């Protein structure tokens with residue numbers, strides 16, 4: 001016995017930072033305030049899993065918001081995907097609600113008056129539930145923590161709260177309710193008054209298993225979610241068939257239930273100390289056999305850790321004294337300290353068991369559910385990410401191909417532009433040649449043009465001025481019209497062909513799909529091509545003074561010399577009407593000296609030097625835009641032996 005006491009005390013003292021002390025009246029005080037209760041495993045796990053589900057909730061909501069944002073973008077997320085993930089919001093919410101209410105539940109069973117209510121009161125450190133001789137508990141009482149300072153009870157299915165200040169009030173309230181044996185009454189007790197309630201333990205008291213045949217209904221209603229069962233047996237007798245039958249039924253409905261057996265009223269053994277060990281051993285063996293062999297809920301060794309010999313009455317008394325509450329039976333039997341230590345040992349092992357069991361049975365399932373939800377959402381997000389990445393890669397590849405095409409088109413355009421410039425240069429040369437040739441031909445027939453001028457010539461000064469102006473106008477109009485007739489259509493066709501060729505080559509460079517769009521931009525130049533010219537006979541002849549005395553003696557050589565600057569250089573002093581021809585565009589296909597000579601033979605009498613100068617003066621510059629930049633024509637006119645030079649400029 002002494003050895004057992006010492007072992008128990010050392011076990012308790014070594015188990016943690018407990019304060020073990022003896023009170024003046026001989027009872028034992030164990031200060032559990034500093035003990036890190038095993039219940040904290042559940043408390044911390046509950047907090048953790050609640051926090052995790054808050055994160056899962058945020059994660060799912062963020063995912064839904066994101067999916068809604070991308071759903072419109074080329075259906076990266078399908079409507080079904082969005083709906084699937086959206087459904088998780090309510091599921092997570094429901095789990096969070098369950099998690100908030102999750103608690104550790106212990107149910108106490110046993111025959112009437114074995115001391116179930118007293119055990120619960122001892123564990124709660126207060127006389128909360130009514131207890132007494134006879135059948136006192138006539139329904140299921142579930143004691144749980146209240147967040148308020150008030151104690152109250154509520155019957156199942158009713159929202160009415162009935163305040164309860166004391167055990168007697170609770171007893172009266174229960175009697176007044178006329179409850180059936182399997183009815184459930186919630187007894188809410190301020191959490192702050194009891195550590196077990198503070199740590200989310202719910203304790204269920206039951207009527208005696210020997211007073212009802214409705215054990216199956218009990219089990220279905222109150223046992224399926226219990227984490228731990230405590231069989232409160234009477235140590236003064238052995239386990240009874242009714243008690244065994246109940247747990248046989250429980251073990252058929254619940255896999256591996258956690259069952260503790262409390263051999264209560266062990267204080268009665270104090271009166272017969274000589275049989276103490278023998279009776280204890282006998283009870284212990286039968287209990288181990290029941291749990292391990294009959295129920296097969298644990299091994300014999302594990303069963304030994306689930307069987308305790310206690311006195312709930314003494315434990316409650318001790319704790320009431322600790323709290324300095326009035327007690328009716330102040331005397332404690334011998335060995336009460338040992339029985340109290342064993343009660344505390346039971347509580348410790350019960351707390352370890354219930355917290356681990358509750359974490360496993362309640363949170364493990366929720367953890368798996370949360371993990372699956374997070375994995376499902378992640379899989380959908382991964383799918384979206386992969387789809388978006390594939391599309392991005394495709395777009396980048398498309399961009400690369402387009403860039404290559406663009407570079408190729410740019411190169412081709414550069415080549416075409418170069419070729420077109422060359423073509424334009426050739427066209428300019430061709431136009432120069434045509435203009436030169438046409439001009440040469442027209443110059444040769446200037447005499448005919450002058451001959452066509454039929455106005456009568458009179459030597460008087462006034463008449464002579466009028467005659468000159470009329471002759472200028474006649475030559476101006478006649479030569480211009482001829483040039484326009486002969487050059488415009490010819491050069492215009494050439495320009496149109498060049499433009500058509502340019503457009504054709506541009507179209508071929510573009511991708512087929514883009515040609516029709518480009519057509520709208522590349523409108524061909526519709527305006528008819530026309531050689532523009534301006535004959536300025538008046539200005540050219542402004543310094544011409546007829547010499548009536550030496551009439552018709554002003555030779556062409558003198559005129560040419562005027563342009564060459566050998567004489568007075570009067571013509572060159574009039575730059576507004578004269579555009580010098582750059583040497584680079586002087587055309588070798590200008591009228592040849594032979595032609596010039598033949599012209600001279602026709603009456604112009606020009607030397608080779610004269611014709612060269614005249615031809616140079618006669619060429620203008622053609623721009624690549626299809627208009628004649630400037631064309632300087634020169635001609636010689638002879639009429640009535642009057643030799644004049646006309647400079648024609650087109651713009």
Ligand SMILES: Nc1nc2c(ncn2[C@@H]2O[C@H](COP(=O)(O)OP(=O)(O)OP(=O)(O)O)[C@@H](O)[C@H]2O)c(=O)[nH]1
Pocket residue numbers: 110111112113114115116117118119130131132133134135136137138206207208264265266267268310311312313314
């Ligand atoms: N001597 C002794 N008496 C006890 C002990 N535990 C309880 N009792 C007494 O046994 C009687 C019945 O106790 P209860 O706690 O009401 O028993 P119960 O199992 O809840 O009974 P019901 O509610 O009727 O099923 C009370 O008078 C208690 O004081 C104990 O360990 N030793």
